[in-house]
Amino acid sequence: MSKNKLTTSEIENIINIYVNRNSVKDTSTITRKNVSTVKKYLNLHNKMRTRSESASIRPQRVLSELHKSRIGLSNKDKIRSVETIEKLSMAKKERYGETSNNWKGGITPLNNLIRHSSKNKEWIKEVFERDDYTCQECGQVGGNLNSHHKILFSSLIKKNNVRNINDSIKCEVLWNIDNGVTLCEKCHRCEHKR
Numbered sequence: 001m002s003k004n005k006l007t008t009s010e011i012e013n014i015i016n017i018y019v020n021r022n023s024v025k026d027t028s029t030i031t032r033k034n035v036s037t038v039k040k041y042l043n044l045h046n047k048m049r050t051r052s053e054s055a056s057i058r059p060q061r062v063l064s065e066l067h068k069s070r071i072g073l074s075n076k077d078k079i080r081s082v083e084t085i086e087k088l089s090m091a092k093k094e095r096y097g098e099t100s101n102n103w104k105g106g107i108t109p110l111n112n113l114i115r116h117s118s119k120n121k122e123w124i125k126e127v128f129e130r131d132d133y134t135c136q137e138c139g140q141v142g143g144n145l146n147s148h149h150k151i152l153f154s155s156l157i158k159k160n161n162v163r164n165i166n167d168s169i170k171c172e173v174l175w176n177i178d179n180g181v182t183l184c185e186k187c188h189r190c191e192h193k194r
């Protein structure tokens with residue numbers, strides 16, 4: 001089979017993605033086929049949009065996740081003007097701030113990222129080991145145990161100006177096991193209701 005010869009389902013896939021308001025380039029990225037291959041099959045099946053058709057769908061175009069992440073990466077490398085930085089940080093505050101609907105009691109993407117880091121897993125383990133895997137409230141040994149933060153994790157992140165994962169690694173108070181206590185799930189829930 002030659003490299004450019006595609007199966008019927010692969011061709012259908014290309015056409016479906018392209019017809020769904022994706023550009024040739026995005027279709028190529030999503031399907032992992034060469035741009036030239038994508039173009040060839042779109043032409044073969046008379047699916048290629050005219051220039052004016054392309055222009056008319058552009059404003060409503062839905063970006064693929066892949067495309068979004070690519071834009072994110074390239075924007076990071078650009079040097080931004082002070083004005084743009086302010087605008088971006090305002091937008092971010094609106095998105096993640098306390099006034100926003102996305103506010104989930106401090107569970108921001110950064111918060112989540114740190115919680116899933118190996119550094120945090122290490123911290124949890126250290127707290128468990130110090131407490132002999134025993135709930136410090138009711139004495140349950142083993143089972144579903146949690147490392148409870150005496151001072152909220154999210155407040156520590158805020159107070160210490162932790163803005164990214166590197167900041168978090170360097171932030172010693174975040175990893176002080178004195179701020180942690182082993183609780184079983186039931187006691188942990190009670191602790192948060194108080």
Ligand SMILES: [Zn+2]
Pocket residue numbers: 135136137138139140183184185186187188
């Ligand atoms: Zn307990």
